[in-house]
Amino acid sequence: MGNTHKPIRIALGSDHAGFELKEWLKTKLLEAGYECHDFGTDSNQSCDYPDFSFAVAQAVVSGQCDTGIVICGTGVGSSIAANKVRGARCALCWNEYTARMARSHNDANILALGARVIGMELAWEIVKVWLETPFSGEERHRRRLEKISALESSDAALQEAKTLC
Ligand code: RB5
Numbered sequence: 438m439g440n441t442h443k444p445i446r447i448a449l450g451s452d453h454a455g456f457e458l459k460e461w462l463k464t465k466l467l468e469a470g471y472e473c474h475d476f477g478t479d480s481n482q483s484c485d486y487p488d489f490s491f492a493v494a495q496a497v498v499s500g501q502c503d504t505g506i507v508i509c510g511t512g513v514g515s516s517i518a519a520n521k522v523r524g525a526r527c528a529l530c531w532n533e534y535t536a537r538m539a540r541s542h543n544d545a546n547i548l549a550l551g552a553r554v555i556g557m558e559l560a561w562e563i564v565k566v567w568l569e570t571p572f573s574g575e576e577r578h579r580r581r582l583e584k585i586s587a588l589e590s591s592d593a594a595l596q597e598a599k600t601l602c
Contacts, residue, residue, distance in 0.1 A: 444503035444568055448496040450476040450489030451552070455508025457481065458552040458560055462506065465561050471568070474502050487518040494522035497546050505547040506564065512551035519547050522541070523589055526582075531555055534565045540570035542578050 444510035447466055451459035456478055463473050476492035486509040493505040505527075507515035512529040527547035528539035531554060539545040548567050550560050563584045572578070 443536060443571075444471075446472045446474060446502040446504075448474045448476060448493040448502035448570075449508075450478075450493035450503035450515075451507070451508035452478060452486035452489060453481045453483050453511075454499050454510035455486075455515070455552040457511065457548070458550065459506075460506075462560060463563060466564070486514045490515045490518035490527075491522060494519040494527065494547060496526040498522055498524035504568070506567075507547060508550045508552050510551060510553040512549040512554065516547075520547065526585070530563050530567070532559070533562055536563045536566040537570050540567060541573045544572035544578070544582055548588035571597050 449463055449466075459475075463475060466473050474496060475495065477489050486507075487515045488507075490507045493502075493507050494503040495552055497505040505519070507527065509515040512531075516529040519525050525547055526543055526545045527549050528535070528543060528545035528551040529551070530536040530539055531551065536548065539548070547555050548564065550563065552560075555563070
């Protein structure tokens with residue numbers, strides 16, 4: 438999310454379980470002056486969360502959007518899927534504290550929410566914290582993020598996993 442740069446363009450995506458919350462958050466975000474890029478779904482008909490998470494993660498990693506929000510029933514599947522996109526740092530948050538830390542310490546660029554786990558008002562509080570909290574930029578946090586990037590850009594982790602099998 439460009440560290441201290443305040444997000445304006447927000448990519449949104451959900452499956453059927455997250456549809457209602459996505460629509461509600463979109464209204465709140467538009468009212469608050471944010472630009473929303475909605476990658477679906479567009480109804481509560483059953484669908485597959487990886488499709489929408491992937492689209493949101495791509496929009497964020499490519500720079501089309503400043504940050505992303507993915508929503509499914511628990512937020513678990515959506516976050517797993519988003520994190521398969523290189524450069525995505527998707528954090529599943531369930532209160533303001535986890536959102537603040539995910540931004541401040543992890544410079545997370547995609548927020549995952551569980552629509553069947555938290556209420557709408559809490560979700561909005563989490564989103565506001567997410568959007569207003571910059572990355573701290575502290576050296577220890579940068580170092581750790583660089584280690585994650587290094588893991589992502591080499592196949593060292595994969596090789597090690599194969600050796601252990
Ligand atoms: C859909 O029933 C549900 O599995 C999905 O929304 C999500 O919670 C997966 O992690």
